[in-house]
Amino acid sequence: xxxxxxxxxxxxxxxxxxxxxxxxxxxxxxxxxxxxxxxxxxxxxxxxxxxxxxxxxxxxxxxxxxxxxxxxxxxxxxxxxxxxxxxxxxxxxxxxxxxxxxxxxxxxxxxxxxxxxxxxxxxxxxxxxxxxxxxxxxxxxxxxxxxxxxxxxxxxxxxxxxxxxxxxxxxxxxxxxxxxxxxxxxxxxxxxxxxxxxxxxxxxxxxxxxxxxxxxxxxxxxxxxxxxxxxxxxxxxxxxxxxxxxxxxxxxxxxxxxxxxxxxxxxxxxxxxxxxxxxxxxxxxxxxxxxxxxxxxxxxxxxxxxxxxxxxxxxxxxxxxxxxxxxxxxxxxxxxxxxxxxxxxxxxxxxxxxxxxx
Amino acid sequence: xxxxxxxxxxxxxxxxxxxxxxxxxxxxxxxxxxxxxxxxxxxxxxxxxxxxxxxxxxxxxxxxxxxxxxxxxxxxxxxxxxxxxxxxxxxxxxxxxxxxxxxxxxxxxxxxxxxxxxxxxxxxxxxxxxxxxxxxxxxxxxxxxxxxxxxxxxxxxxxxxxxxxxxxxxxxxxxxxxxxxxxxxxxxxxxxxxxxxxxxxxxxxxxxxxxxxxxxxxxxxxxxxxxxxxxxxxxxxxxxxxxxxxxxxxxxxxxxxxxxxxxxxxxxxx
Numbered sequence: 001x002x003x004x005x006x007x008x009x010x011x012x013x014x015x016x017x018x019x020x021x022x023x024x025x026x027x028x029x030x031x032x033x034x035x036x037x038x039x040x041x042x043x044x045x046x047x048x049x050x051x052x053x054x055x056x057x058x059x060x061x062x063x064x065x066x067x068x069x070x071x072x073x074x075x076x077x078x079x080x081x082x083x084x085x086x087x088x089x090x091x092x093x094x095x096x097x098x099x100x101x102x103x104x105x106x107x108x109x110x111x112x113x114x115x116x117x118x119x120x121x122x123x124x125x126x127x128x129x130x131x132x133x134x135x136x137x138x139x140x141x142x143x144x145x146x147x148x149x150x151x152x153x154x155x156x157x158x159x160x161x162x163x164x165x166x167x168x169x170x171x172x173x174x175x176x177x178x179x180x181x182x183x184x185x186x187x188x189x190x191x192x193x194x195x196x197x198x199x200x201x202x203x204x205x206x207x208x209x210x211x212x213x214x215x216x217x218x219x220x221x222x223x224x225x226x227x228x229x230x231x232x233x234x235x236x237x238x239x240x241x242x243x244x245x246x247x248x249x250x251x252x253x254x255x256x257x258x259x260x261x262x263x264x265x266x267x268x269x270x271x272x273x274x275x276x277x278x279x280x281x282x283x284x285x286x287x288x289x290x291x292x293x294x295x296x297x298x299x300x301x302x303x304x305x306x307x308x309x310x311x312x313x314x315x316x317x318x319x320x321x322x323x324x325x326x327x328x329x330x331x332x333x334x335x336x337x338x339x340x341x342x343x344x345x346x347x348x349x350x351x352x353x354x355x356x357x358x
Numbered sequence: 359x360x361x362x363x364x365x366x367x368x369x370x371x372x373x374x375x376x377x378x379x380x381x382x383x384x385x386x387x388x389x390x391x392x393x394x395x396x397x398x399x400x401x402x403x404x405x406x407x408x409x410x411x412x413x414x415x416x417x418x419x420x421x422x423x424x425x426x427x428x429x430x431x432x433x434x435x436x437x438x439x440x441x442x443x444x445x446x447x448x449x450x451x452x453x454x455x456x457x458x459x460x461x462x463x464x465x466x467x468x469x470x471x472x473x474x475x476x477x478x479x480x481x482x483x484x485x486x487x488x489x490x491x492x493x494x495x496x497x498x499x500x501x502x503x504x505x506x507x508x509x510x511x512x513x514x515x516x517x518x519x520x521x522x523x524x525x526x527x528x529x530x531x532x533x534x535x536x537x538x539x540x541x542x543x544x545x546x547x548x549x550x551x552x553x554x555x556x557x558x559x560x561x562x563x564x565x566x567x568x569x570x571x572x573x574x575x576x577x578x579x580x581x582x583x584x585x586x587x588x589x590x591x592x593x594x595x596x597x598x599x600x601x602x603x604x605x606x607x608x609x610x611x612x613x614x615x616x617x618x619x620x621x622x623x624x625x626x627x628x
Binding site for chain 1: 395398410411412413414416417418419420421422423424425426436438439441442444445448449450529548549550551552
């Protein structure tokens, strides 16, 4: 419905593309369904989803192993993978629209770095918290700290980049770079203070993983990410207008400043939560929107929904690979997304420059 | 003497070992038949490497661990992440944590804990006594060799980019250096930290101790002593560097007495 509104950028060959983009919703939903089932069906233990479903249908009880593997290990992992993949891809798409820069990514405005700093602080300094406080937050310590980190970076970014209610995107981009550097430096300081066990935790955390998926994390992450994604999807019209320039968007009746605020807060929430529950997972945010723009054009209403669907599917796929390749051990998923994503990204860049014709 | 009741026996006969020293102890106790899998740090004895590897002990995947079907997990302190351990608890897999401390007492404590977990206390007590005896012999011999002047030893974890990452106090490296009759050249901090060139020069080590890695982070001796930080040290003048297998040197398991003797011989001659 968003894409039917008058401001939608239906490029010259557009209406055709817009239809395809909406048809794409269906195909990507199917893809997500398939990857979810694959992700639920395969794992190191060989516990069978089909046997379990058969038992459920005939009213037999599940074995304890089936219950734990399917219900406590794989299912929360599927949900968390969907949340994180969607959050990263949608955040990437929103940032790229907001900055009108195809290379923008939550990483660029320092949001990921801020979230990372929060998480690292929690890992290294958690033990120094006054006793009651650590017990109170318990397992939530790292996610909460990461979330606060991303939030704080957005607030600082705002103070720096907003003058008289107007946000300068260029200033924000530069401030983001400075913030990322500062977060990196403070993280470095904490790494220096860490003992060797914490150092190893940090290394693995930086590579990203869905292995820590438990229901609690799903309950914490899913509502935040779902809400942020819905907010982002509703920004489609505004982002389309913004593609023509701020003045044009303003004349089209888009409340530009309010829209930018909403976009930035949505990205902060989604990215902060994704980083908090899964560590550093790269390339989803930058590759997914690119691929979709190549296939169905730049109209944001459809692009954002498709990004969520494709991001979730790709992350689930990468997760299946990460836990199957060296089973019973597991590869950090950040390695898989980088190995798959970097060449695709390079291919997109070459294609844009007309260097390959594929 | 694994003659517990059949039922009990069955519940502890599929053992997953997490941590190189735990695996070594299980072999030393002659209980390796019960081992079904190991972690990435369990590389000794060589036979252990034939067992399925569930990955690095601090980043375990719960399903990977369950897939090998353990009934008992014996883990060095620090196995994780906590979420994975929680899942294993809910799957009712027995989980025993073996405390880690870098001293002779620490080793016998480890052996007794592993023995208790496996219901072979008698064998474990015998092994612990034997290891304690060997260790105290090795330490006495080391102190005798050292005599009046204890040599200063610098343990270097890595020299990446010419930056020396060295061991302060409270580490396995610090523990083994002291047991071998040496003095840790760095006592200003705990854990492993990068050092400035000047600090290395000021520490004036008589000998450099490193891990002998198959992959090769370890630079050849010439390159090592060509580093500006090391060029002025007594160790460089005598080209004194000792490289040992990491698990052997830092594992604090049944082979540590031998490692102490090796290191002390390298320091003071036999």
